[in-house]
Amino acid sequence: MTKWWMRLGALLLAALVTTALVSLGHSLFVQSELAALGTALPIHVRLGAMLRDFIGLLPTLGAIVLGALLIAFLIAGWLRPRAGRLAPFAYPLAGWAAIALALFAMRLAYGFSPLAGARTGMGFLVMSLGGLAGGLLFSYMLGRIRR
Secondary structure, three states: OOHHHHHHHHHHHHHHHHHHHHHHHHHHHHHHHHHHOOOOOOHHHHHHHHHHHHHHHHHHHHHHHHHHHHHHHHHHHHHHHHOHHHHHHHHHHHHHHHHHHHHHHHHHHHOOOOOHHHOOHHHHHHHHHHHHHHHHHHHHHHHHHHO
């Protein structure tokens, strides 16, 4: 397999993991608010909602995440050789920034956040950290490809 295809696979896996984490953050923050209102949420309801949220968000959120990470990782790849000691953090920081920017852009485009979990500062932070995890995974997989 050529390195180009392996990089594409790393990007796709990073986008999938990032989408799953952003979706999970969304589900947990929404469930937390529902519980604060006194709604009983048994574990099977919580887990089912998490799965349905992921499946429902995957086509649209997954495409947004993939596009955001693609742009961010291309920029990080260009900046990485010039980053000196910060080079190991290029992809994780790019992933975090990409998701934070995507969430912010959605808020600007719609006038509110279409992902209810990102409507609070903490929800926004937790969901954007999904991009950091995706960037870490991408960076790890690139390291494995280079060996």
